[in-house]
Amino acid sequence: MEREQKPVVYVFYGDDELAISESIAELKSRLGDPSTVELNLTTLDGRSLSIEELETAGKSMPFLAERRLTVLNHPLAYMHIGSNRKRVLAFLEDLPEQNAIVLAEYRPLLNPKDKRRGKSHWLEEWGNAMGAKVYLREFSLARGNQLTEWILNRARQAGGEFEPKAAALLASLAGEDVRLADQEITKLLTFVNFERPVVEADVNDLTAVLPEGDIFEFVDALGNRDQKKAVRVFHRLLADQDQLRIFGMVVRQFRLLLLSREILDQNGGEKEIARRLKIHPYVSRKIASQARHFPQAKLDKIYHRLLDIDSGLKTGKMNVDLSVDLLIAEIT
DSSP: OOOOOOOSEEEEESSOHHHHHHHHHHHHHTTSSHHHHGGGEEEEEGGGOOHHHHHHHHHSOOSSSSOEEEEEESTHHHHTSHHHHHHHHHHHHTOOTTEEEEEEESSOSSOHHHHHTTOOOHHHHHHHHTGGGEEEEEOOOOOTHHHHHHHHHHHHHTTOOBOHHHHHHHHHHHTTOHHHHHHHHHHHHHHTTTSSOBOHHHHHHHSOOOHHHHHHHHHHHHHTTOHHHHHHHHHHHHHHSOHHHHHHHHHHHHHHHHHHHHHHHTTOOHHHHHHHHTOOHHHHHHHHHHHTTSOHHHHHHHHHHHHHHHHHHHTTSOOHHHHHHHHHHHHO
16 A cells, blocks of 8 residues: 655744744654654754755755654745745755655735735645645634634643633733733643633733733824823833834734724724724724724824834834834824
C-alpha cells in the first residue's frame, strides 16, 4: 500500500499569532526526541533573509530524526520582490519530504474587502496548485462573541470553567489581544483553584486595567478637543506599555472608527457594527458613540496621518511620543 505523502511546506497565516505559534510548536514536537529537536530546527526571518540561508537549512540532513524543520517567519517581507519569490518557490517545490519548511506570516494575506470579493493571494494559489505537498491554514483572531466562546472553550481545555458573563467581560477587556486573554484565563482559574467557575466579580477584582480602556479615554479626549487630557492619557499609556504596541492600538482604534462611521452613514447601528467588524457588542457601543464625534473626512485625514507616522517609525525618521503629540495638536 502506498504511503500517504506528508506536507513538505506548511503555510500558516493570519492575525492570531498565538494559534500560529502553537501550531509551529506542535510540528516541533513531532521531530522526535526532545534532546535532538534543536539540532533539527532552524528559524529564519524574511525581513533579514538571504536565500543561501534558506537553501542551506532546507538541504541539511536530519540528525537522529525522520525530518528537519525550518521555520521562516515573515516570508512575504522577502518574497514581495518578484525575483526572490521565483527562486524561493522553485526551491520549495523541489524539497524532499525529510526537510519540512513552515512559512509563518502573522497577518492576513488579503484585506477584508478583497476577500469578500473572492480574490485570492498568489501564495494561496501556489499552495493549492501544489496539492498534498503544501498545507495551507489561515488563523483568524476570535473577535466579539467569538472571543467569548474562545475563552469558554479555552477554560474547559485547561480543566476549569468560566461563567458566560465573566467570559464576555474578559473578552471586552482583552480586545484582540488573545495572548493577554490566555494569560488572564490561567491566572483566574488558578485563583479559583479550578474548584468553581470564574465569575464576573473575579474578573473585575483580578484583571488589571488593560490599555484598551485608556485608548477609549484617549479617543474621547480627542473627540472632545481636550488637548491636555489627550496628552496626559497618551503619556500615561506610554509609561506602562511598549510604545509601538500602544501606537498600533491607536491605529487600530481609528481604523474601527473609520469603518464604523461608514456603517453609521449607511444607517447602520451598533449591532451592524459588531457584526461587520466582528467586535464585541460592548466595544461596538463605545466605538459607535466615539465615531459620531468625528466627520468622515476628519477620520480619513487622521487615519492617513497615522499611517504616515507608522511609516516614519519603521524607517527610524520619527518617534512615537513626539509624532502623536503633534497629531494631538493638529486634531484639537
